[in-house]
Amino acid sequence: MNISLAWRNIWRNKTRSFIIMTSVAIGLFAGIFVLALYEGMINNRVRTVIDTEVGHLQIHHKQFKEDYDPKFSMNEQQVINSLKSFHQIKYLSTRTVTFGMLSTTTGSTHVRINGITNNAENNTSKLKDKIKEGKELSEGKKNGVLIGKKLADKMKLKLNNKIVLTFTDKDNNLTAGAFRIVGIYQSDNTPLDELNVYVSKNVLNNYLNLPQNSCNEIAILLHDDKDLQTTKEEIQKKFPELAIETWKETSPETNLMVGYVDEFSIIYVIIIMIALAFGIINTMLMSVLERTREIGMLTALGMNRKKVFLLILSETVLLTFVGVPLGILASWLATIYFSKAGIDISSFSEAAMSGFGFSSIIYPEFPSDSLPKVLIIIIITALVSALFPSLKAIKLQPADALRQ
Amino acid sequence: MKTVIDAHNISKTFNKKSIPVLAVKNVHLHLEKGEFVALVGPSGSGKTTLLNLIGGLDKPDQGNILINGIDITKLSANELIDFRLHNIGFVFQSFNLIPVLTAKENVELIMQLQGRGKREIKERVQTLFQEVGLSDKLNSRPAQLSGGQQQRVAVARALASKPQFVLADEPTANLDSKSAANLLDIMTKLNQEENMTFIFSTHDQRVIERARRVITLVDGEVNSDTGTYLELNHGNSLI
Numbered sequence A: 001m002n003i004s005l006a007w008r009n010i011w012r013n014k015t016r017s018f019i020i021m022t023s024v025a026i027g028l029f030a031g032i033f034v035l036a037l038y039e040g041m042i043n044n045r046v047r048t049v050i051d052t053e054v055g056h057l058q059i060h061h062k063q064f065k066e067d068y069d070p071k072f073s074m075n076e077q078q079v080i081n082s083l084k085s086f087h088q089i090k091y092l093s094t095r096t097v098t099f100g101m102l103s104t105t106t107g108s109t110h111v112r113i114n115g116i117t118n119n120a121e122n123n124t125s126k127l128k129d130k131i132k133e134g135k136e137l138s139e140g141k142k143n144g145v146l147i148g149k150k151l152a153d154k155m156k157l158k159l160n161n162k163i164v165l166t167f168t169d170k171d172n173n174l175t176a177g178a179f180r181i182v183g184i185y186q187s188d189n190t191p192l193d194e195l196n197v198y199v200s201k202n203v204l205n206n207y208l209n210l211p212q213n214s215c216n217e218i219a220i221l222l223h224d225d226k227d228l229q230t231t232k233e234e235i236q237k238k239f240p241e242l243a244i245e246t247w248k249e250t251s252p253e254t255n256l257m258v259g260y261v262d263e264f265s266i267i268y269v270i271i272i273m274i275a276l277a278f279g280i281i282n283t284m285l286m287s288v289l290e291r292t293r294e295i296g297m298l299t300a301l302g303m304n305r306k307k308v309f310l311l312i313l314s315e316t317v318l319l320t321f322v323g324v325p326l327g328i329l330a331s332w333l334a335t336i337y338f339s340k341a342g343i344d345i346s347s348f349s350e351a352a353m354s355g356f357g358f359s360s361i362i363y364p365e366f367p368s369d370s371l372p373k374v375l376i377i378i379i380i381t382a383l384v385s386a387l388f389p390s391l392k393a394i395k396l397q398p399a400d401a402l403r404q
Numbered sequence B: 001m002k003t004v005i006d007a008h009n010i011s012k013t014f015n016k017k018s019i020p021v022l023a024v025k026n027v028h029l030h031l032e033k034g035e036f037v038a039l040v041g042p043s044g045s046g047k048t049t050l051l052n053l054i055g056g057l058d059k060p061d062q063g064n065i066l067i068n069g070i071d072i073t074k075l076s077a078n079e080l081i082d083f084r085l086h087n088i089g090f091v092f093q094s095f096n097l098i099p100v101l102t103a104k105e106n107v108e109l110i111m112q113l114q115g116r117g118k119r120e121i122k123e124r125v126q127t128l129f130q131e132v133g134l135s136d137k138l139n140s141r142p143a144q145l146s147g148g149q150q151q152r153v154a155v156a157r158a159l160a161s162k163p164q165f166v167l168a169d170e171p172t173a174n175l176d177s178k179s180a181a182n183l184l185d186i187m188t189k190l191n192q193e194e195n196m197t198f199i200f201s202t203h204d205q206r207v208i209e210r211a212r213r214v215i216t217l218v219d220g221e222v223n224s225d226t227g228t229y230l231e232l233n234h235g236n237s238l239i
């Protein structure tokens, strides 16, 4: 009876209840859709990080990352052979990596020099797809270099220009080589484009005085994200002397962002709900005030305070929750639509987005994982909003209330 | 005879804008089971206040009120609510019913609050609606009923809880004379057939005439009491 009474009571003032239900639906729609945008952005970013930047796993010599000294290298043949039995590995590429100086006639800048092999790199970091001008590095011993568009713009470099790369070899001798720009690439991540240049691994190994079968970095792409941790552990077992990192460790800022955005978007939903709570409290207070006599009568007849409290509480919760399915449905439909069409925000923030490594087209994803959290927030909102009106209702003195 | 209400020297003062109003002054009231009492007096004479006090809706500043031997002035607020639910039937002047509930549901609500079983509730609702002559209006909303019909539903509800007595504050004030007479007929019948005790306030002369005992209030004091049940039934009293 109490629930049925509560349900009928919320329909007494249809316009008012309708306004609250619509506000809840719209608020929820806005909240969930923003979550969907974040979810899409973050998942897209994580995909980019894994599929085109660092891979799922990276293997280095334990000391390599201390100061990126190329002498801390691995025998790639040995490692690759051992990894052949790992069926969860989709692709892997071996790299020689060192930091150095890129100089032109007019200036110089700090770069990360990656010695790569075309095929392996196209599989793990999709380098070929990122080339906007020119072509891939040619095989063999020619000194070609790929640089990022951002770096090219900064250093005023064009295709076929010559640059000099200066760095120290494995024996700590300063060495330099002249390279011709064969291609200019561009990814969604401008800071990386500015930092990374690519040369042939053979060529770089020669400069560094490293044997051809040496490398400093092995990037691994798995078939399935879920195998990340277990594969890391298995490889670690096989090579206790090497450092195995997941993308979360290689790119901690991305991992951190995933957590931050999660929290941020929940805060966003909470802010929406706080705004809604004021509307709900106001509506329910009005409703209680209008029924002063009626509630006083119920108390007079013998409805105890607990039941009166629960009645107003149920009314508030029902009022809040009627709009919930509508809001969820609307955001779900919008997400489905835009997850195919994509939302292009390049017109107002491409630079800002790519500055943080985000694509400027967002494909929202329905935040199913966050939905329970959102529902809990709504329940709390309803309960907190109900508190004030319910307390008001149980404070009514029947004799006074009936006199009205 | 069984004493239902025994009020000793009760007074109630209201402070209206810090001017004290003595609404009920040193009232003694003694009601036996089966009485049918009218409380009369001009507007502002304290009828509602007195009924609120003996109905446990308000507390007196002094005096004791024993209902069925229990001093309700000593009960806590929560105990009082529960006491009202099980011992007192109320009929108010108007807007007695919950508008979103049907006539039947309005009556059922009280018994549900008392925690009675579904079967019992169903049977009792049938009986009560028969007694107030509204068996065909079970599923009507209050808005679909006339004022007189609404008051009859209110009487049915007051009886639903099987109270010690029914307290009615000007139950006919908003009714035409025909509906008023009809309501009084029903109350009289319930009084005679089921020995239900009624105390109601009124300033309608035709209603006063129907009472077997009339208590007149003037300025919060009992001005006259036409006699107690015992006196009226002196001839065949056992005492």
Ligand SMILES: Nc1ncnc2c1ncn2[C@@H]1O[C@H](COP(=O)(O)OP(=O)(O)O)[C@@H](O)[C@H]1O
Residues within 6 Å of the ligand: A400, A403, B014, B015, B016, B021, B022, B023, B041, B042, B043, B044, B045, B046, B047, B048, B049, B050
């Ligand atoms: N809650 C209250 N606050 C202040 N004064 C009140 C209150 N209730 C009743 N009174 C005063 O007490 C007196 C008796 O009122 P009431 O019991 O309503 O009389 P009646 O029902 O006979 O018309 C009146 O003077 C009225 O103004």
Ligand SMILES: [Mg+2]
Residues within 6 Å of the ligand: B047, B048, B049, B169
């Ligand atoms: Mg009155």
